[in-house]
Amino acid sequence: MKQYGKYIKPYLSAFIIGPIMMIVEVIGEVLMPWLLSVIINDGVQGASRGVTFIIAIGVLMVITALCMMAGGIGGAYFATKASSNFANDLRKDLFRKVQRFSFANIDKFSTGSLVTRLTNDITQMQNLIGMILRMALRAPGMLIGATIMAFAMNAQLALIIVIIMPILGGTIFAIVRVAFPRFQVMQKQLDTVNSDIQENLTNVRVVKSFVRTGYEEEKFGKANEELKNKSLRAMKIMILNFPMMNLCMNVATLAIVWFGGNRVIAGNMQVGDLTAFTNYVVQILMSLMMVSMIILNSSRAMASSKRIKEVLNEEVDLTDLGAKEPEKQVTEGRITFRNVYFRYYKNNPEWVLHNINLEIEPGETVGIIGSTGCGKTSLVSLIPRLYDVESREPDLPREEQGQVLVDGVDVRDYSLNNLRSGIGMVLQKNVLFSGTIKENLQWGDEDASDEEIFRAAESAKAHDFIMNFTDKYQTELGQGGVNVSGGQKQRLCIARALLKKPKILILDDSTSAVDTATEARIRENFATELKDTTKLIIAQRISSVIDADKIVVIDDGRIVGVGSHEQLMGSCHTYQEIYESQNGKETAQKKPQPAVLGKEVTV
Numbered sequence: 001m002k003q004y005g006k007y008i009k010p011y012l013s014a015f016i017i018g019p020i021m022m023i024v025e026v027i028g029e030v031l032m033p034w035l036l037s038v039i040i041n042d043g044v045q046g047a048s049r050g051v052t053f054i055i056a057i058g059v060l061m062v063i064t065a066l067c068m069m070a071g072g073i074g075g076a077y078f079a080t081k082a083s084s085n086f087a088n089d090l091r092k093d094l095f096r097k098v099q100r101f102s103f104a105n106i107d108k109f110s111t112g113s114l115v116t117r118l119t120n121d122i123t124q125m126q127n128l129i130g131m132i133l134r135m136a137l138r139a140p141g142m143l144i145g146a147t148i149m150a151f152a153m154n155a156q157l158a159l160i161i162v163i164i165m166p167i168l169g170g171t172i173f174a175i176v177r178v179a180f181p182r183f184q185v186m187q188k189q190l191d192t193v194n195s196d197i198q199e200n201l202t203n204v205r206v207v208k209s210f211v212r213t214g215y216e217e218e219k220f221g222k223a224n225e226e227l228k229n230k231s232l233r234a235m236k237i238m239i240l241n242f243p244m245m246n247l248c249m250n251v252a253t254l255a256i257v258w259f260g261g262n263r264v265i266a267g268n269m270q271v272g273d274l275t276a277f278t279n280y281v282v283q284i285l286m287s288l289m290m291v292s293m294i295i296l297n298s299s300r301a302m303a304s305s306k307r308i309k310e311v312l313n314e315e316v317d318l319t320d321l322g323a324k325e326p327e328k329q330v331t332e333g334r335i336t337f338r339n340v341y342f343r344y345y346k347n348n349p350e351w352v353l354h355n356i357n358l359e360i361e362p363g364e365t366v367g368i369i370g371s372t373g374c375g376k377t378s379l380v381s382l383i384p385r386l387y388d389v390e391s392r393e394p395d396l397p398r399e400e401q402g403q404v405l406v407d408g409v410d411v412r413d414y415s416l417n418n419l420r421s422g423i424g425m426v427l428q429k430n431v432l433f434s435g436t437i438k439e440n441l442q443w444g445d446e447d448a449s450d451e452e453i454f455r456a457a458e459s460a461k462a463h464d465f466i467m468n469f470t471d472k473y474q475t476e477l478g479q480g481g482v483n484v485s486g487g488q489k490q491r492l493c494i495a496r497a498l499l500k501k502p503k504i505l506i507l508d509d510s511t512s513a514v515d516t517a518t519e520a521r522i523r524e525n526f527a528t529e530l531k532d533t534t535k536l537i538i539a540q541r542i543s544s545v546i547d548a549d550k551i552v553v554i555d556d557g558r559i560v561g562v563g564s565h566e567q568l569m570g571s572c573h574t575y576q577e578i579y580e581s582q583n584g585k586e587t588a589q590k591k592p593q594p595a596v597l598g599k600e601v602t603v
């Protein structure tokens with residue numbers, strides 16, 4: 001509860017006024033049966049005090065009812081206000097937390113699970129809070145008030161209540177004990193269903209092209225069926241609650257009418273009192289029912305709260321809290337890898353990168369090449385700290401462990417914002433967002449002028465095709481950029497990165513879907529317009545990196561060659577193999593094609 005204090009504090013007045021208003025309603029509720037008994041006893045039956053008395057009591061009852069109404073409405077309003085604001089702030093914080101998550105953190109929770117936690121789980125808590133505010137004072141108030149009134153009216157008859165109460169209490173306790181774990185299981189299954197939906201919908205094109213619709217339906221059907229079964233299992237217990245309560249209520253009423261009726265016949269009790277008494281018993285049982293509802297909903301919300309706290313308390317494993325130079329900006333673009341080892345999971349015996357040592361000068365163009373899965377993406381991910389290096393021997397001082405340095409400073413010593421602002425990265429799996437093309441490009445620089453946007457688009461060879469769209473830069477992109485071609489999407493992503501005017505530009509296989517002539521023109525633009533920017537270009541085709549200042553060849557997580565195309569052709573076996581596989585064996589012996597832009601190096 002302590003953790004939720006900050007979501008309650010700003011709305012403390014609503015949290016307090018709501019229940020207080022409800023007390024008004026309770027007082028009215030407890031008074032009503034008594035007023036009714038007075039009318040019946042003195043007015044209807046005895047008619048001893050005349051019509052004016054009946055009217056006076058009647059008016060009092062109307063006033064009481066109006067007060068109850070005002071209390072009820074006010075109570076519900078403030079309860080809703082408090083609970084909605086609570087949920088709103090909590091959701092905001094949770095979202096903010098997820099934004100700060102590292103890739104490794106996100107990998108831990110599935111996207112579907114995070115969605116459920118941010119929506120359904122928070123709603124559960126919101127409902128519980130609303131309910132508590134409406135009932136927390138009302139239920140005990142009614143219980144105590146009605147019990148006192150009942151005992152005051154007839155202590156012997158009130159013993160019936162004393163007998164019924166522990167039976168009910170025991171039943172509620174038993175129900176909650178069984179229901180709680182079942183709700184946890186149900187919530188987990190809801191995660192699975194949400195993940196399935198999420199995965200299917202984002203990849204619906206792949207599903208269709210592989211004709212996997214049937215399979216997907218079956219998979220979803222199974223998960224959905226499981227959810228139904230698990231909900232039923234939990235609900236089966238929940239639904240026992242009301243009938244049990246009703247049974248107790250009816251048995252109690254029957255007993256009261258029986259014993260009370262005998263007393264009325266014997267002349268020991270007035271009819272009005274019996275009526276009021278029955279009402280009080282109903283109120284007592286109603287309040288117990290409310291308590292049981294709160295407890296049951298709490299057990300549900302507790303399961304949700306646990307899951308919310310898991311996100312809130314998840315330690316973000318990649319922060320800049322220990323940064324030694326938080327003010328430092330990336331100014332030159334020098335990159336140094338020093339004895340870098342890396343793996344995605346701790347304790348995994350397989351390293352993805354082995355002892356990487358590399359020096360990249362400011363303004364250099366560096367090509368990175370190697371077979372698929374050799375570690376190219378992993379290598380460049382370490383520069384903007386999408387992941388952190390891991391040491392082979394953690395006990396050594398940091399300088400002797402693996403290190404990635406930008407401008408001579410360990411990347412962990414920058415603030416994440418400053419580091420990432422200086423680096424433009426086009427990810428291998430790049431995405432655009434729903435919105436116009438212009439809005440998407442402005443991710444690179446919110447305040448970019450139209451001229452700057454045009455220039456960046458021109459450099460990435462995107463301007464021409466954008467101008468061919470009817471709405472030009474105002475063209476609406478679908479979610480993930482579905483309505484542009486693969487090559488167009490890649491060029492938009494490059495333009496977006498260029499607008500950042502980064503000191504370091506990383507292109508991870510970012511022109512794989514662009515034709516070679518256009519790709520060469522983009523490279524030409526880079527060479528003239530981004531002279532001072534350090535450019536790292538990961539590519540599958542040798543032609544994409546052939547004119548780089550140096551090419552880094554990676555094989556199985558190790559650097560196996562660094563040098564110009566000519567040098568590597570002479571010295572690096574892996575490079576020769578790649579070249580041969582792309583250009584045929586005989587050309588490998590010949591002098592390599594000069595770095596003619598716009599022409600693919602082919603046989």
Ligand SMILES: Nc1ncnc2c1ncn2[C@@H]1O[C@H](COP(=O)(O)OP(=O)(O)OP(=O)(O)O)[C@@H](O)[C@H]1O
Pocket residue numbers: 344345352370371372373374375376377378379428509
């Ligand atoms: N998020 C991840 N979690 C765990 N392992 C990963 C993750 N990403 C990559 N790997 C593993 O790390 C290794 C290197 O992957 P990486 O993505 O760096 O290769 P790559 O050279 O970029 O390949 P490609 O040319 O296909 O893009 C692979 O064996 C891969 O299975």
Ligand SMILES: [Mg+2]
Pocket residue numbers: 376377378428508509
């Ligand atoms: Mg890759």
